[in-house]
Amino acid sequence: MALAVVACGTLSVALANESESSTTMTNKPPAEILALIENHIKGFNTQDDKLLLSVFGDTAIIIDGIAPYRWMNPNGPAKWLADVAKWRMALGVTYEHLAYKLGLWMVEGDAAYAVIDGTLTVTLKGQTVERRGTLAYTFAKHGGEWKIESQAWGRIT
Numbered sequence: 001m002a003l004a005v006v007a008c009g010t011l012s013v014a015l016a017n018e019s020e021s022s023t024t025m026t027n028k029p030p031a032e033i034l035a036l037i038e039n040h041i042k043g044f045n046t047q048d049d050k051l052l053l054s055v056f057g058d059t060a061i062i063i064d065g066i067a068p069y070r071w072m073n074p075n076g077p078a079k080w081l082a083d084v085a086k087w088r089m090a091l092g093v094t095y096e097h098l099a100y101k102l103g104l105w106m107v108e109g110d111a112a113y114a115v116i117d118g119t120l121t122v123t124l125k126g127q128t129v130e131r132r133g134t135l136a137y138t139f140a141k142h143g144g145e146w147k148i149e150s151q152a153w154g155r156i157t
Contacts, residue, residue: 036055037114098121100119118134
């Protein structure tokens, strides 16, 4: 019986120590991370390429549901935007809007991760379709400034 109490006490201490690790969890991510997500979505929804590109770090990688599906350095986000423009033109896209809700997020030191649940509404050739998915981000803090290091869209429907 005493062994069980000691074991439970040890487990409680281990869990308490784990919760005091460098992982930061509150109700909302740090303001800098939240601003990057909001500016990313706003730049996409308004087709403000300057705003959209401003949120990415120099080595950012993009994964998306259009060919070639992966854009890497150098200039991965700019290459992705160029292919998005071609995709929009080829399919007659006249409207795109990503509505989202923040899901999971974590911060460990100078690295962070977040996932949003999204609904992408697209009008192509006069027909509106909705596609649900998740957008996973990684972030890195360089020189005191947070930037998006990767985004990956995963379509659910």
